[in-house]
Amino acid sequence: MSLPMEQGILLAAILFCIGLIGLLTRRNVLFMLMSAEVMLNAAGLVFVVDGSVWGQADGQVMFIFILTMAAAEVCVGLALIIQLFKKFKSVDTDRASAMRG
Amino acid sequence: MRELLWLIVALPFAGSVVLAVAGRKLPRLVCACVGVGSIAVAAVITILIGVDFLNNNSTGISYDQMLWQWMDVYGLSVDVAFNLDAVSLTFIFVITFVGALIHLYSAEFMWKEEGFARFFAFMNLFVGFMLILVLADNFLLLYLGWEGVGLCSFLLIGFWYKDPANGSAARKAFVVTRVGDTALVIGLFILFMTYHTLNIRYILASAPGTWAVGSGIAMATAFLLLAGALGKSAQLPLQTWLPDAMAAPSPVSALIHAATMVTAGVYLIARTHVLFDLAPVAQSTVAIIGATTLLVAGLSALNQHDIKRVLAYSTISQIGYMFLALGVGAWSAAIFHFMIHAFFKALLFLGAGSVIWVMHDEHNMFRMGGLWKKLPVTFWTFLIGAASLTALPLVTAGFYSKDKILWLSYVSDRGSTGLWLAGLAGAFITALYTFRMVFVTFFGNAKADPTQRPGLLMTLPLVVLGILSFAGGFIELPGNMAHLTLFSDFIEKTLPITTIREFGNNTELLFEFIAAGMAIAGVMVAYRLYFNKSFPSAEPERNALQKFLYKGWDFDLLYDKVIVTPIVFLSRVDKNDFINRFYNGLASLTQVMHVALSTTQNGKLRWYAMVLAIGAIITLTILLYP
Numbered sequence: 001m002s003l004p005m006e007q008g009i010l011l012a013a014i015l016f017c018i019g020l021i022g023l024l025t026r027r028n029v030l031f032m033l034m035s036a037e038v039m040l041n042a043a044g045l046v047f048v049v050d051g052s053v054w055g056q057a058d059g060q061v062m063f064i065f066i067l068t069m070a071a072a073e074v075c076v077g078l079a080l081i082i083q084l085f086k087k088f089k090s091v092d093t094d095r096a097s098a099m100r101g
Numbered sequence: 102m103r104e105l106l107w108l109i110v111a112l113p114f115a116g117s118v119v120l121a122v123a124g125r126k127l128p129r130l131v132c133a134c135v136g137v138g139s140i141a142v143a144a145v146i147t148i149l150i151g152v153d154f155l156n157n158n159s160t161g162i163s164y165d166q167m168l169w170q171w172m173d174v175y176g177l178s179v180d181v182a183f184n185l186d187a188v189s190l191t192f193i194f195v196i197t198f199v200g201a202l203i204h205l206y207s208a209e210f211m212w213k214e215e216g217f218a219r220f221f222a223f224m225n226l227f228v229g230f231m232l233i234l235v236l237a238d239n240f241l242l243l244y245l246g247w248e249g250v251g252l253c254s255f256l257l258i259g260f261w262y263k264d265p266a267n268g269s270a271a272r273k274a275f276v277v278t279r280v281g282d283t284a285l286v287i288g289l290f291i292l293f294m295t296y297h298t299l300n301i302r303y304i305l306a307s308a309p310g311t312w313a314v315g316s317g318i319a320m321a322t323a324f325l326l327l328a329g330a331l332g333k334s335a336q337l338p339l340q341t342w343l344p345d346a347m348a349a350p351s352p353v354s355a356l357i358h359a360a361t362m363v364t365a366g367v368y369l370i371a372r373t374h375v376l377f378d379l380a381p382v383a384q385s386t387v388a389i390i391g392a393t394t395l396l397v398a399g400l401s402a403l404n405q406h407d408i409k410r411v412l413a414y415s416t417i418s419q420i421g422y423m424f425l426a427l428g429v430g431a432w433s434a435a436i437f438h439f440m441i442h443a444f445f446k447a448l449l450f451l452g453a454g455s456v457i458w459v460m461h462d463e464h465n466m467f468r469m470g471g472l473w474k475k476l477p478v479t480f481w482t483f484l485i486g487a488a489s490l491t492a493l494p495l496v497t498a499g500f501y502s503k504d505k506i507l508w509l510s511y512v513s514d515r516g517s518t519g520l521w522l523a524g525l526a527g528a529f530i531t532a533l534y535t536f537r538m539v540f541v542t543f544f545g546n547a548k549a550d551p552t553q554r555p556g557l558l559m560t561l562p563l564v565v566l567g568i569l570s571f572a573g574g575f576i577e578l579p580g581n582m583a584h585l586t587l588f589s590d591f592i593e594k595t596l597p598i599t600t601i602r603e604f605g606n607n608t609e610l611l612f613e614f615i616a617a618g619m620a621i622a623g624v625m626v627a628y629r630l631y632f633n634k635s636f637p638s639a640e641p642e643r644n645a646l647q648k649f650l651y652k653g654w655d656f657d658l659l660y661d662k663v664i665v666t667p668i669v670f671l672s673r674v675d676k677n678d679f680i681n682r683f684y685n686g687l688a689s690l691t692q693v694m695h696v697a698l699s700t701t702q703n704g705k706l707r708w709y710a711m712v713l714a715i716g717a718i719i720t721l722t723i724l725l726y727p
Contacts, residue, residue: 024711032706097704 008049015042029084029091033077040070102153105146106166106183109193110236112143113229117222124218133208136221140204140228144197151190155591163302163595165238176297184238184302187595191436192235192368195443199360200228202562206451207352209558210458214350220260224356227253231361235368240289240299243369247285247333250362251278257353258346270348277342281332285369288325291318305375312379323376323383326369327390334366334420337394341656343417344401347409351454354409358416359447364439367423371432374596385515388428392510392523395421397654399530403537404643404651408453408466411538414653415490416446418527422506425524429516431509432596433589437577438502440588444573445489445499448566452483455559456542459551466538467636471547478560480543482567487539489570491532491624494617498574503528505579507616508609514600525619532623540631579609 015038022035044063051059081091088095116139124132154164163186171179185193204224211220230253234246252275259271289299295311295318296304312319330336335343343363347354357363370377370387377384395418402414419442426435456472456479457464473480489499507528511521577588649655701712 020714024707024714027707029706093706096706100702100704 005053012042012045027092027094029081029093102149103164109143109146110232112139113225117225120218120222129217132218132221137204137208139225140201144201147193147197151194179239179241182238183236187592189235193232195440196231196360199443199447203352203355206559206562209556210352223253223256234365254362258349267348270345274342274346277339278332281329281339284325285329288322291322308375314379319379323380326373327383330366330369334363335417336390340417344410344413347413351450355447355450359443367439370427384428388425388520391421391424391428392520395527396523399527400650401653402534404647406467407464412449425510426506429510429513431513431599433592434505434509436592437588438506441498441502441573444566445486445570448486448570451563452479455479455555459553466542468548469542470545473543475551482563485567485571487535491535492620498570501574501577504613504616508612509599512601529619529623532620533627536624536627537631545633546635
């Protein structure tokens with residue numbers, strides 16, 4: 001059984017847009033991080049779908065890479081969020097805007 | 102021994118660097134030891150090298166020391182190399198030896214001043230640059246020393262920088278000499294264009310084969326070099342900076358006027374004498390400028406009341422004598438007078454400094470008087486210096502050097518009666534103003550009491566210089582006396598011998614009598630007018646002519662009207678000139694763009710993410726729908 005390519009990619013695009021909109025609209029940095037995770041997984045889904053359509057393992061290998069990278073990124077991201085919270089007593093990113101030109 | 106030549110230059114620079122870097126933290130005694138010691142050791146090495154040079158060098162071959170290559174770009178190859186010959190040896194001897202005595206004197210003179218270490222750092226730097234100037238084997242290194250000397254004169258004239266008048270005197274010295282420096286550097290460009298090198302000896306050796314006598318380019322070069330020399334040596338028409346340079350502490354005046362700086366012009370002309378031989382008009386201009394300057398400055402000296410300004414105008418006048426000698430081709434006489442002048446003028450400045458020091462910064466000699474009993478050492482040494490400056494016959498060194506110039510200004514093949522008469526009149530004026538200064542300062546009734554006595558460090562240099570001003574002349578005696586020509590034999594290993602016209606047998610003796618008579622007559626007139634007279638201590642009333650002479654023939658006023666005022670006027674009219682507008686516009690455009698770009702950096706994370714997303718969308722759109 002093979003997944004139709006168009007549907008897989010459409011799903012990935014919808015997921016990506018949800019993530020992007022979440023990233024742009026949310027002010028809570030925790031949710032922004034989650035939105036970024038959604039976007040990453042959307043990209044991973046494209047790899048998996050394409051690998052399945054063309055019958056190649058590369059897509060899944062790539063997805064493993066993305067998972068690993070996402071795990072590392074979340075570590076750093078969460079550490080930064082803790083520091084942000086310590087400093088500003090809030091997780092609102094707009095508060096941390098001291099680096100304006 | 103000669104291999105140590107580099108050390109003579111390196112020592113003053115090392116002393117200067119040490120004092121500049123660590124001077125604030127070192128105690129005064131250490132500063133004085135470093136400052137005086139560096140020059141004193143350099144002087145000792147100079148004397149050792151000089152003895153070695155005199156003993157093992159009967160043919161007059163110069164000694165070269167190549168240190169390193171400075172630069173090599175597109176055919177301009179310049180070395181840092183020194184060249185020691187008779188002329189540069191005489192100069193470095195005077196610079197280090199007289200310089201060391203002046204440094205020793207300053208150690209006591211400046212002891213209580215603020216910025217003691219700074220003073221010695223500048224003084225050492227000054228001596229170092231002057232040594233580079235006279236030892237340089239190429240014109241670029243010479244020019245480095247030339248500009249360095251100008252810089253140090255600026256720093257030292259404005260040493261007491263808290264008084265704005267001193268600062269403006271320093272700027273004046275710097276700007277006026279800069280006029281000459283610019284001419285000099287253009288002259289050096291011409292030399293490089295023609296010979297493709299700046300090596301002095303190579304240029305001097307090949308110049309006669311390249312340029313015809315009296316050709317335009319040789320003339321232009323000689324005049325440009327002359328303009329440079331006029332600026333540094335304070336000759337007409339660039340002499341106005343020197344009297345104002347009296348704002349400096351007295352030892353600085355001694356150093357500028359005796360050992361360094363103002364004699365640089367004399368050195369330059371003597372060094373490039375071949376070029377002046379090729380340009381007879383330029384050379385006779387040198388003589389005429391010298392003769393005019395010595396009269397102009399002498400008359401100004403007669404009307405001063407500040408003891409240091411008398412000496413300042415006297416320096417201009419005496420350097421006028423040297424230029425006169427250079428102009429008539431009496432090269433060795435000019436160098437001889439330079440050396441003797443260094444001795445007695447340093448002595449006079451240091452003596453005047455002592456007087457000013459004990460009288461608490463009183464410069465007006467009409468407020469002194471009667472000092473000869475109270476300051477015996479200063480008085481007797483000052484008297485020897487004054488006698489030497491006056492050229493009293495037989496006993497003083499100044500007589501032998503000045504008489505030689507006067508004699509040669511008449512009998513040399515380039516000399517003339519007019520030049521000789523100018524020199525003779527100058528000798529009379531010199532005697533008059535010198536002994537006016539002596540009588541007013543040291544005789545008559547005392548108007549103020551000195552409160553302190555100069556110590557050993559200040560009197561010792563006076564005594565040594567006094568002995569030299571008295572005995573230094575005996576190494577060169579006129580042809581009809583003992584015919585001793587040690588000095589001119591030595592110098593003529595490097596510089597050509599003066600060509601002399603035909604003259605009768607007894608003429609030289611007659612000329613000596615006339616010159617000696619002039620000097621004595623000047624002293625007599627000064628005696629009649631100024632000895633033991635009581636003068637009001639206020640500034641004397643001056644009539645229009647005296648005022649004119651007092652202000653140095655109003656050259657300052659002339660330059661102010663002719664140059665400064667029009668330039669200030671033009672710059673005021675053209676305050677917003679169009680070229681400036683273009684660049685101002687460029688600047689404001691940059692500022693607007695800066696503001697625009699910096700607003701995008703608002704520090705909001707979501708904003709950045711959105712811009713990123715929009716950028717990605719635009720890029721993808723362009724890629725997908727080309």
